[in-house]
Amino acid sequence: MKGDTVNSDPSANIAIPELPDELSGLGEIALNLWWTWNPRGKNIFRQLNPYLWKESGHNPIEMLKKLSPKELQRACDNENFMREYRYVNALFKEYMHDKTVYSEEEPLPIAYFCAEYGLHHSVPIYSGGLGFLAGDILKESSDMGLPMVGIGFMYPQGYIRQIIGSDGWQNGTNEPINRDTAPIERVLDDSGGHFTIQVPFIDPPVYAAVWKINVGRATLYLLDTDIQKNDPWDREISSRLYTPDMNQRLRQEIVLGIGGYRVLEELGIEYSILNLNEGHPAFALFERVRSFMEDEGMALDDAIEEVRKSSVFTTHTPLQAGTDVYGFDMMSHYFEEYWKRLGMDKERFMGFGINPDAPKAGFNMTVLGLRMCSHRNAVSKKHRDVTRTIWKSVFDHENEKEVPIDYVTNGVHIPTWIGDELFEELDRKLGENWLHMQDNEDLWSRIEEIDDKKIWDLHYIYKVRMVNFIRERVRRKWADEGIDPLVAMAEGVMLDPDVLTIGFARRMTSYKRPDLILHDLDRLERIINDFARPVQIIFAGKAHPSDNPGKKILQHIFKTAQDPRFRGRIAFVEDYGESVAKYLVRGCDVWLNNPLIPMEACGTSGMKAAINGTIHCSSLDGWWPEGYNGQNGWAFGGESSDDAADAAALYDTIEQKIVPLYYTLNERDLPGGWVSMMKESMRSVAPKFSARRMMKEYLGKFYIPVSKELTEVKKGEES
Numbered sequence: 001m002k003g004d005t006v007n008s009d010p011s012a013n014i015a016i017p018e019l020p021d022e023l024s025g026l027g028e029i030a031l032n033l034w035w036t037w038n039p040r041g042k043n044i045f046r047q048l049n050p051y052l053w054k055e056s057g058h059n060p061i062e063m064l065k066k067l068s069p070k071e072l073q074r075a076c077d078n079e080n081f082m083r084e085y086r087y088v089n090a091l092f093k094e095y096m097h098d099k100t101v102y103s104e105e106e107p108l109p110i111a112y113f114c115a116e117y118g119l120h121h122s123v124p125i126y127s128g129g130l131g132f133l134a135g136d137i138l139k140e141s142s143d144m145g146l147p148m149v150g151i152g153f154m155y156p157q158g159y160i161r162q163i164i165g166s167d168g169w170q171n172g173t174n175e176p177i178n179r180d181t182a183p184i185e186r187v188l189d190d191s192g193g194h195f196t197i198q199v200p201f202i203d204p205p206v207y208a209a210v211w212k213i214n215v216g217r218a219t220l221y222l223l224d225t226d227i228q229k230n231d232p233w234d235r236e237i238s239s240r241l242y243t244p245d246m247n248q249r250l251r252q253e254i255v256l257g258i259g260g261y262r263v264l265e266e267l268g269i270e271y272s273i274l275n276l277n278e279g280h281p282a283f284a285l286f287e288r289v290r291s292f293m294e295d296e297g298m299a300l301d302d303a304i305e306e307v308r309k310s311s312v313f314t315t316h317t318p319l320q321a322g323t324d325v326y327g328f329d330m331m332s333h334y335f336e337e338y339w340k341r342l343g344m345d346k347e348r349f350m351g352f353g354i355n356p357d358a359p360k361a362g363f364n365m366t367v368l369g370l371r372m373c374s375h376r377n378a379v380s381k382k383h384r385d386v387t388r389t390i391w392k393s394v395f396d397h398e399n400e401k402e403v404p405i406d407y408v409t410n411g412v413h414i415p416t417w418i419g420d421e422l423f424e425e426l427d428r429k430l431g432e433n434w435l436h437m438q439d440n441e442d443l444w445s446r447i448e449e450i451d452d453k454k455i456w457d458l459h460y461i462y463k464v465r466m467v468n469f470i471r472e473r474v475r476r477k478w479a480d481e482g483i484d485p486l487v488a489m490a491e492g493v494m495l496d497p498d499v500l501t502i503g504f505a506r507r508m509t510s511y512k513r514p515d516l517i518l519h520d521l522d523r524l525e526r527i528i529n530d531f532a533r534p535v536q537i538i539f540a541g542k543a544h545p546s547d548n549p550g551k552k553i554l555q556h557i558f559k560t561a562q563d564p565r566f567r568g569r570i571a572f573v574e575d576y577g578e579s580v581a582k583y584l585v586r587g588c589d590v591w592l593n594n595p596l597i598p599m600e601a602c603g604t605s606g607m608k609a610a611i612n613g614t615i616h617c618s619s620l621d622g623w624w625p626e627g628y629n630g631q632n633g634w635a636f637g638g639e640s641s642d643d644a645a646d647a648a649a650l651y652d653t654i655e656q657k658i659v660p661l662y663y664t665l666n667e668r669d670l671p672g673g674w675v676s677m678m679k680e681s682m683r684s685v686a687p688k689f690s691a692r693r694m695m696k697e698y699l700g701k702f703y704i705p706v707s708k709e710l711t712e713v714k715k716g717e718e719s
């Protein structure tokens with residue numbers, strides 16, 4: 001069968017070493033990211049060899065490769081280990097074979113397209129929030145039994161490892177993806193070779209090989225142009241995310257959209273609904289029109305109508321400037337044959353991408369998505385209002401309220417982001433079934449029943465783990481590279497788990513104002529160095545390689561962290577990614593967010609923090625106007641942004657609210673008020689900003705109504 005990977009075939013998976021028969025299930029578990037969101041799944045690997053587990057960066061494939069046959073045999077002889085292994089294996093099998101689907105009205109399969117996916121650090125094919133949203137959507141769809149396939153890109157050189165020089169300047173090195181230790185499999189063709197598609201209409205032809213990743217019960221297909229069959233320039237198409245070379249970027253989006261669509265067609269994957277996450281893959285819409293015309297004999301206008309009503313477009317940008325626009329000449333170069341094939345002339349074809357506010361600028365991918373999908377959503381309520389304003393001319397509306405763009409506020413995949421010990425405590429207090437009811441707000445009121453000391457102790461464990469993780473990294477740098485002591489200080493060796501800790505981890509870019517808290521250094525110094533009630537701040541985040549203002553902000557932070565007057569209480573943690581994020585969202589006390597309003601479309605790291613009891617402190621942008629209830633964190637700053645005023649409001653909040661609450665202990669020697677707020681944060685944020693709630697909204701607003709309509713049309717045709 002096409003597209004079915006055969007594990008026993010050495011060419012299908014190059015990664016998993018030979019295992020003793022008794023442990024053969026471990027290879028299968030290692031090749032399915034299911035283990036990443038199941039505490040006992042993680043544990044089974046850790047138990048095999050805790051040292052190698054750590055050394056491998058929590059990558060089971062890498063670890064299995066390093067285990068000696070002797071060691072594997074020892075595991076087989078260890079009855080305790082085998083009992084746990086059999087249990088986990090049974091859990092996994094049960095999960096995979098569970099046929100229950102969330103909805104009584106079964107939605108038709110959904111094909112989800114996105115340029116990046118944040119799943120786990122062993123598959124570095126993401127840049128930031130957009131990718132983590134896509135990853136969480138696949139994971140949640142799997143948990144809910146929603147039939148979904150993902151389409152994305154393999155970026156062989158994609159991941160930039162951030163290295164900061166002693167002058168605070170960000171340097172990066174490409175960290176090539178290691179296909180031998182990533183949880184990926186080749187998709188095979190009929191003759192057992194690596195399944196490869198040709199992207200139509202690019203001349204000379206471009207080919208993409210197809211890989212797959214098992215995300216529980218969902219499958220993600222990845223296109224890889226780095227294959228011998230391609231010319232060198234074409235091999236580079238998928239080499240890195242969001243290349244600034246516009247020509248190459250256009251070719252990337254042709255491969256993702258049109259090539260991605262070919263993958264679905266040629267593998268015979270059934271789906272009816274397309275969900276495009278952001279404009280990058282929007283060419284899939286044209287390819288779908290073409291396939292309706294050529295395979296099903298539809299007329300152009302009927303095909304367009306059919307595509308419209310079965311497609312969902314999700315937009316994330318709050319600014320027209322944030323969208324991809326390609327010059328008409330460049331577009332003509334690639335699409336001249338294509339529009340003829342669709343029976344369109346150039347004017348009509350280009351018309352789909354012309355932004356009425358900038359008609360000469362070129363072909364706009366977001367405008368294409370908005371025009372060719374009749375279901376459109378922004379990613380928070382506030383972002384919907386912004387999106388309606390910036391795109392109203394696409395819909396010829398003067399009145400923003402009539403612009404047909406809805407919203408689904410993002411959520412986070414709870415079992416991925418919540419700490420394991422907290423997860424287990426919730427098992428005990430909310431009942432074993434809590435994950436199935438995670439979006440039920442009443443359920444979460446039982447958080448109250450967890451003893452304050454238990455919450456505080458768990459939080460302290462996460463904090464110590466975070467500090468140890470940061471220090472250990474610096475220790476290695478110190479040992480390997482002999483870094484300057486001031487650099488070691490700036491990277492966090494002096495962090496103290498007993499000190500109130502504010503975390504700020506996100507992309508280093510101007511609109512997020514990472515250095516807002518450095519606005520008045522004298523005032524900050526007083527806050528940080530308060531003798532009895534000190535404060536420390538941990539920063540992390542990458543600047544885009546071509547974003548010099550972002551790199552300057554980072555440098556400013558790094559240099560401030562080296563300033564002895566802050567006594568090592570400001571730290572910058574290198575190489576923010578999935579792994580660092582997990583330590584920080586669990587280990588900090590406060591999660592800070594202070595974007596220029598209304599530039600944060602949603603933001604999800606604050607949700608990850610809040611469900612772990614790391615309290616959110618943010619200006620009222622993105623999801624926070626929906627999330628903040630007066631008791632579950634802090635909101636500061638005005639309706640519109642002003643750096644000086646916002647910084648002052650932030651300092652006031654820290655001095656008057658945050659510090660006293662944290663350092664006031666009750667008769668049990670616990671910060672009772674603080675722990676209450678942690679509980680309120682978890683109670684109020686977890687159900688409402690869970691990926692479960694989000695997926696139910698996608699279902700209710702889009703997938704189910706579209707399914708119904710398509711099913712009815714089909715029935716009508718049959719009778």
Ligand SMILES: *Cc1c(COP(=O)(O)O)cnc(C)c1O
Pocket residue numbers: 127128129130132505506507576577578581602603604605606608
């Ligand atoms: C969640 C997450 C993001 C997105 O969070 P924002 O709040 O939008 O910045 C970015 N990077 C990583 C590593 C994440 O885990």
